[in-house]
Amino acid sequence: MPKTINILFLAAEADPFIKVGGLGDVAGSLPAVLHSLSDEEFSLDIRLAIPFHPAMHIDGLRPLGMFTLNKGATELQVELMESTLKGVPVYLVGGDPIRLTGSVYSSDANLDAEKYAFFSLAALEIPKQVDWLPRVLHANDWHTALSVYGSLTKRWDHPGPHPASVVSVHNLPFLGPEVGSILEAYGIRLAPTDLPEWARTRPLPLGLWASDAIVAVSPSYADEIMTPEYGSGLNDFLRARNDRISGIVNGLDVDAFDPATDEALVANFDSTSLSGRSRNKLELQKRLDFTQNPDIPLVAMVSRMDVQKGVDLALSAIRSMKAEAFQAIILGTGDSQIEKKAQKLEADLPGKFKIETRYDAKLARQIYAGADMLLMPSRYEPCGLSQMIAMRYGCVPVVRAVGGLKDTVQNERTGFTFQKAHHQSLKRAMLRAFSVFAEKVRWVEIQRAGMEQDFSWAASAERYLELYKSLLSK
Secondary structure, three states: OEEEEEEEEEEEEEEEEEEEOOHHHHHHHHHHHHHHEEOEEEEEEEEEEEOOOOOOOOOOEEEEEEEEEOOEEEEEEEEEEEEEEEEEEEEEEEOOOHHHHOOOOOOOOHHHHHHHHHHHHOOOOHHHHOOOOOOOEEEEHHHHHHHHHHOOOOOOOOOOOOEEEEEEEEOOOOOOOOOOHHHHHHOOOOOOOOOOOOOEEEHHHHHHHHHEEEEEEOOHHHHHHHHOOOHHHHHHHHHHHHHHHEEEEOEOOOOOOOOOOOOOOOOOOOOOHHHEEEEEEEHHHHHOOOOOOOOEEEEEEEEOOOOOHHHHHHHHHHHHHHOOOOEEEEEEEEEHHHHHHHOOOOOOOOOOOOEEEEOOOHHHHHHHHHHOEEEEOOOOOOOOOOOHHHHHHEEEEEEEEHHHHHHHHHHHHHHHEEEEOOOHHHHHHHHHHHHOOHHHHHHHHHHHHHHHOOOOHHHHHHHHHHHHHHHHHH
């Protein structure tokens, strides 16, 4: 009979309940895959906890009751509800601090500080409310990292050992706002002296300090966060804890992203038959008012408009290549200045460059299925999902060899990589890709090699299982 490992998995968002970014994909997929895992020694009882954001509308919620969380002389009411996701129990935590903002993430750092401190500490009371003791507490990013720090001072009312803790780092520069006074109000003392002084009241550094294991979302990013360039001022602190740090690449929901069944496409296809893909390209060219010609390389970006994503590098590279025969589409929204530059480029390159400044999930899938190349010139990229989706849809990625991009794209086998965060380096990589695109047989080989990569959660989930087992063995 396998031994059961109880895991409480905390995140700010989880698809399909609510999703803003890649964390929502991870929290909506990984727990379910972990739930299905077992071996001769262990099985996993994993339960997900997320805030009950006001924007969420969920049918069939089951109220589990209410309890209080003390903040100074004030008793804050906490509402606990339950749902399920692919067999995984999901706990939704509500209360006034969570209702203060209508969105998952606010532009007001003080509101987010209060919201996520409240959620992180309230989540530590869930085991008592449902009579279930976690052996592992797994937090994600700064929003839930305070649960790991708070758990050091939590007196669990159940018999058994204190839970081991894991913090997954999806984006290190987002350390979270100042929370010193908030924690003191909740009766949580600030103890760590081996953090840089400026970091001792920030949620993510506190969680990293308290955690038994730190997981970066790709092996290369795990190495990078221990360097001055990518360490966000914590590189020395992290390097001193390198024995706790590992990197596990995020997976992809391969059932949700499958060109053979995707209803958003005008024609379905797979790696054994790419003829349907040509129809998607012609339809995409038509929609974008481009010349319908299968021999013109169609380049795309599906990205948040952000300097981190290198959108500015892509715009400069495309402008410098205006004499070349190609078409380009960027779908995304974000930084207003970058959006304006993209709109200016569209005006200067009519019929060659198109910008769509919005979020459009259906168009994104059509782009993956119809474009020939996907650009990801990121200045840093902890993991990235777009390059995995692109490869699954036969869209060849052109990426900067950094973080998860370096770990998932093989140069001139499944895509094209470049080193420097400079538009000329990106331009040279694009020209290499254009050259190979003209060699139809070789291009199809690269497409198929990418489509046949296994980016499912299965392999990554096995690594998490091994991590949990190793923590408990210690």
